[in-house]
Amino acid sequence: MNIIVCLKQTFDTEEKIVIENGAISEDGVEFIINPYDEYAVEEAIKLRDEVGGEVTLVTVGPDRAETALRTALAMGADRAVIVNDEELFGDQFTTAKVLATVLKDREYDLIIAGNMAVDNGSGQIGPRLAEELNIPQVTTITKIDVDGNKVTCERDVEGDLEIIETTLPVLVTAQQGLNEPRYPSLPGIMKAKKKPMERLDASDLNLDPAAVQSPTVVEEIYLPAKKDAGKILSGDLADQVKELVQLLHNEAKVV
Amino acid sequence: MDLYLTEEQEMMRRMVRDFAREEIAPLVESMEETDEFPLALIRKMGEYGLMGIPTPEEWGGTEADFLSYIIAIHEISKVSPAVGVILSVHTSLGINPILYFGNFEQKKKYLPRLAGGHYIGAFALTEPNAGSDAAKLRTTAVKQGDNYILNGSKIFITNAGAADIFITFAITDKDKGTKGISAFIVEKDTPGFSIGKAEKKMGLHGSSTCELIFENAEVPVDNLLGEEGMGFTIAMANLDVGRIGIAAQALGIAEGALEHAIAYSKERKQFGKPISAQQAIGFKLADMATQTEAARLLVYRAATLRNEGLNCSMEASMAKRFSTDNAMKVTTEAIQVFGGYGYSREYPVERYFRDAKVTQIYEGTNQIQRLVISKYLLVDKKNSRELKCNGLQTI
Numbered sequence: 001m002n003i004i005v006c007l008k009q010t011f012d013t014e015e016k017i018v019i020e021n022g023a024i025s026e027d028g029v030e031f032i033i034n035p036y037d038e039y040a041v042e043e044a045i046k047l048r049d050e051v052g053g054e055v056t057l058v059t060v061g062p063d064r065a066e067t068a069l070r071t072a073l074a075m076g077a078d079r080a081v082i083v084n085d086e087e088l089f090g091d092q093f094t095t096a097k098v099l100a101t102v103l104k105d106r107e108y109d110l111i112i113a114g115n116m117a118v119d120n121g122s123g124q125i126g127p128r129l130a131e132e133l134n135i136p137q138v139t140t141i142t143k144i145d146v147d148g149n150k151v152t153c154e155r156d157v158e159g160d161l162e163i164i165e166t167t168l169p170v171l172v173t174a175q176q177g178l179n180e181p182r183y184p185s186l187p188g189i190m191k192a193k194k195k196p197m198e199r200l201d202a203s204d205l206n207l208d209p210a211a212v213q214s215p216t217v218v219e220e221i222y223l224p225a226k227k228d229a230g231k232i233l234s235g236d237l238a239d240q241v242k243e244l245v246q247l248l249h250n251e252a253k254v255v
Numbered sequence: 256m257d258l259y260l261t262e263e264q265e266m267m268r269r270m271v272r273d274f275a276r277e278e279i280a281p282l283v284e285s286m287e288e289t290d291e292f293p294l295a296l297i298r299k300m301g302e303y304g305l306m307g308i309p310t311p312e313e314w315g316g317t318e319a320d321f322l323s324y325i326i327a328i329h330e331i332s333k334v335s336p337a338v339g340v341i342l343s344v345h346t347s348l349g350i351n352p353i354l355y356f357g358n359f360e361q362k363k364k365y366l367p368r369l370a371g372g373h374y375i376g377a378f379a380l381t382e383p384n385a386g387s388d389a390a391k392l393r394t395t396a397v398k399q400g401d402n403y404i405l406n407g408s409k410i411f412i413t414n415a416g417a418a419d420i421f422i423t424f425a426i427t428d429k430d431k432g433t434k435g436i437s438a439f440i441v442e443k444d445t446p447g448f449s450i451g452k453a454e455k456k457m458g459l460h461g462s463s464t465c466e467l468i469f470e471n472a473e474v475p476v477d478n479l480l481g482e483e484g485m486g487f488t489i490a491m492a493n494l495d496v497g498r499i500g501i502a503a504q505a506l507g508i509a510e511g512a513l514e515h516a517i518a519y520s521k522e523r524k525q526f527g528k529p530i531s532a533q534q535a536i537g538f539k540l541a542d543m544a545t546q547t548e549a550a551r552l553l554v555y556r557a558a559t560l561r562n563e564g565l566n567c568s569m570e571a572s573m574a575k576r577f578s579t580d581n582a583m584k585v586t587t588e589a590i591q592v593f594g595g596y597g598y599s600r601e602y603p604v605e606r607y608f609r610d611a612k613v614t615q616i617y618e619g620t621n622q623i624q625r626l627v628i629s630k631y632l633l634v635d636k637k638n639s640r641e642l643k644c645n646g647l648q649t650i
Contacts, residue, residue, distance in 0.1 A: 071266060183274055186304030186317040189266045 001053035001146065001168075003044040004106070005077065006099060006113040006125060009061055009068035010034040013118055019221055033068045036114025039174035042181040044112050045076040047146060053109075054078045058102055060088060060095050066197065073192040074184030085201035090214035092120075096128035097212040101205045103133060110151075111171040115140050126173035136166050140175040264323050271327045274303065275334040283335050286461030287606060290453075292417040293338065293461055301372015305342065310350055315367030321496070325503045325558040332507025333514070336610040337462040339507055343500035344413045345369070349376015351493045352422045352438065356481040361440060365420060377418035379409040379441070379467055380490055387623050389424075389490060390433045394469060396425035402473040403427075403439060408451070409467040411617075415450055416463030419443050423467075423474075424486045436486035440478040447472035458609030494619065495571040499561060501618040502554045502574040505582035505611065509547045512582075512589035512607040516540060519602075520592055536592060543585045550578040569631035576624035579614035586611045 011017070012030040019025065033041065044055045057072050057080040059065050069080040081102060088098050103111070111130075116123035123139075130137035142161075143154035146168070155162040156175045184192070202209050231247070233240040248255045260268065282293055300306050308324040310316025317323075324346065332339030350369050353361055368374035385391040394407025405425050412421070421441045428435035441448060451466030481489055517540060520531035530536045553574040560567035586608040590597035597604050615621045 067262065067266070070262065071269075074266060074270075183270050183303060184266065185302070186267060186270070186308060186319060186323075187312070188304075189263055189270065190312075190317060190319060192266075193263065 001047065001051050001109045002107050003048060003053060003055045004103060004108045004111045005037070005040045005044045005055060005057050005072070006111065006129065007037040007041065007057050007059045007068060007072060008034045008114070008117045008119075008125075009059065009065040010117055010119045017223065019223060022221060024221060031064060031068065033071055034114050034117045034119075036116060036118070036174055036176070038072075038114075038181040039176070039178045040112040040114050041072045041075055041077060042179045043144065043174060044110075045182075046179065047110070047144070048076075048078075051146060056081065056106075056108075058099060059083070060098050062086075062089075069197065070189075070192045071184055073195045073197075074188040075182055076188060077195075079196045079198070081198045081200065083200045083205070085209075087202055087209035088205075088207070088212065090212070091216040092122050092124040092128060093216070094212045094214050096125055096132055098205070098207065099125070099129050100132035101207050102200065103129075109168045110146070111135075111169070113171065113173045115173045115175045123173075126171055130171040133171070135169050135171055137171040137173075138164050138166065139173045141172045142175050142177040144172060144178075260322075260326070263319070264326060267319065267323045268326050268330060270303075271305070271330040272333075274300075274305075275331050275338075279331065279334050279338055282461075283603075283606075286335070286337060287600075288460075290455075290460045292414075292463045293341075294417055296338065297341065297375060297417075298372055300342070301370075306345060306372035307350060307366075307370025308346065310346075310354060310366065310370040314354065314362055314370055316350075316370040321562045322555075322558050325499060325554070328500050329503040329507045329510075329554070332504040333511040334507075335461075336504055336508050336511075336607070336614075337459045339504040340459055340462050340501075341375075341414055343497070343504060344378060345376045347493055347497040347500050348378030349414070349418070349420065349422065351496060352378075352480060352489050353440065355492060356438070356485065356489050357440075360477065361480070365440065369420070374419040375414055375417050377412055377414040377421045379412050379415075379421045379423040381409060381411050382407065383410055387620055390436070390487065392424060392426055392436060394423075394425040395429075396427050396437060396439065396474070398427075398476065401476055403437075403476060403479065405439070405441070405448070405469040405472040405474055407469050409469075411454065411464055412467055413462060413464055413617075415465035415467060416453055421467065422480065422489075423469075424490055425469075427483050427486075431484065433487040434484045436490075437483045438480040438486040438489045439474050440480055441472065441474055442478075445472050445474055448474075457612060458606065459613060495557075495561060495568050497618050498571040498575040498624075499554065499557050499567075501614055502550075502557065502571070502578040505575075505579040505614040506547070506550050506554050508582040508607050508611050508614065509543075509550060509578070509585040512586045512604055512611075513540070513543050513547055515602075515604055515607075516543065516589040516592040519596075523594075530592070539588055539592065543588050546581050547585055550574075550581040553577050569628055572619070572624040572627040572631075575618065576621045576628070579611070580621060582607075582611040582614055 009031050012032045015029050048055050055077040057069050057077050060083045083098055113126035138153045140156045141153045142156050145152045149167050151166050151170050153164045155164055233243055304317040307316035308319050308327055309321050312318040328339050328343050353365050369376050396403040396405045423439045423441045424436055426435055427437040447470050449468045451468045454464040520536050521529050523530045557567050557570040557574040560570055589604040590608055593602055593604050596602050
């Protein structure tokens with residue numbers, strides 16, 4: 001079975017976001033594999049080990065994103081593809097188009113993406129890519145079984161559970177709870193360097209950057225307003241209740 | 256010199272850091288309380304290739320470079336210095352003597368098991384009357400048919416309670432001084448060999464340190480390491496590697512204690528502001544960080560020399576001496592930052608303090624390190640890098 005994993009390198013979730021000159025500063029920031037994509041990598045490796053085949057990683061990103069690919073190769077993926085071309089960096093629309101172009105002439109049975117990336121959090125790449133490729137999709141899965149051509153997924157629906165049956169080829173997106181990702185082993189890290197890494201740009205893909213340009217325009221990036229400390233009421237309990245109702249009406253304007 | 260790690264070394268550092276944080280940190284408290292050897296953890300470390308980092312792949316190891324191994328000890332010791340020393344002794348003193356001096360059969364039999372973490376290695380040199388003066392061994396080995404018969408005892412043997420093999424040193428010819436010492440691979444189930452009482456140590460709880468007893472222990476002649484009389488050479492051959500390992504462990508201790516001290520100083524409020532805003536504390540932290548940075552440079556400098564196959568005996572001793580003394584100072588100051596809470600077992604800094612002390616003692620006391628360094632000052636510095644001998648044969 002040929003499994004494709006769509007992977008994004010993101011900020012470490014413990015990093016503090018700093019905005020400088022209207023952009024998020026990458027100074028001294030540690031980058032990691034997007035945690036949801038890590039579930040995707042783990043599931044792909046497990047399925048490959050069960051039924052055979054190959055795991056190919058695909059990312060769109062700058063040079064530094066190769067580190068995330070190497071880490072996933074060290075976990076056990078077989079090969080990696082990176083589209084490293086600034087003209088092809090954009091919003092979800094652009095990225096899904098670029099990924100579709102990479103995949104359209106490749107053989108794949110199963111595509112696994114993360115439910116969303118922890119940086120922009122759009123959750124659109126998986127669904128958009130499935131539409132581009134015209135294959136079925138199951139999002140936010142917490143379990144997957146592949147039996148021949150038949151695929152059975154358990155899907156997290158806002159805390160409820162849906163069981164979905166479909167067939168290959170299919171695109172699924174990984175939700176927390178799907179698995180417990182392994183660490184890259186040290187021998188895996190040693191072997192990762194020797195695994196194939198394909199580097200592509202717009203001309204390799206025969207893709208006109210203008211045709212996939214982001215329709216989204218970012219006007220401003222800002223941090224959420226600092227939260228004020230809460231107000232603690234005091235005095236007689238009956239008076240406190242009265243004051244609270246007053247405040248909810250007039251100040252908070254929620255009732 | 257700057258510390259630029261290769262992409263692989265950086266990946267290993269992150270992997271070990273994450274592993275230490277998620278797999279080792281949750282065990283620290285119970286290891287501290289029960290003093291039990293973390294066998295399941297060591298097996299897991301074996302699965303991830305951590306128990307034979309510099310060991311060649313053909314012998315079941317990871318075959319990463321020496322620097323990667325030092326990075327691993329450093330990162331693990333930030334979280335658990337006890338696990339750091341288990342790893343250091345297992346690799347530097349358990350695996351390496353077999354790798355460098357073992358014959359093909361011995362390597363085939365023991366290395367894959369050791370490098371995979373299925374076996375744990377220990378190093379049995381120290382005796383009640385032979386510490387720094389390692390040549391004054393009393394344990395004897397007499398050849399009798401297919402066996403050597405060993406008699407005597409060893410003390411302070413790290414990993415002893417959990418080890419499967421012990422690189423053991425004994426006298427085969429008492430008239431030849433250091434040239435009469437031989438090394439043996441002693442398996443734990445050897446008839447006549449037993450593990451004696453476990454030391455109740457000040458720190459490093461969970462790393463098992465015991466006495467060993469040899470009463471007519473029957474060690475097969477096949478388990479002689481190298482040739483008769485090579486024991487002292489074998490014992491001294493890995494000193495640099497072992498010392499850099501302990502220097503890295505002490506570096507981890509200092510950094511671990513410093514991180515806790517910084518975090519606490521920002522939380523703890525006195526006189527209406529965090530104590531970190533008091534210059535007395537801010538300056539203390541600045542000094543701790545500066546000294547630790549100096550230790551880091553010495554440790555990685557020695558490790559880089561060793562990585563390139565260059566003589567590093569003097570630098571290894573300097574790194575060991577400085578980094579371990581620094582760990583003692585920094586952990587002492589970390590307790591001061593915590594005040595009364597630092598003296599309580601509720602907080603981790605007193606543990607780092609107790610763990611730090613032994614690093615000034617084992618793997619060559621810091622007095623011995625100064626002896627090594629001063630000896631190097633007396634040889635032509637220009638030529639010292641090419642010296643094949645490590646200048647220690649007479650110590």
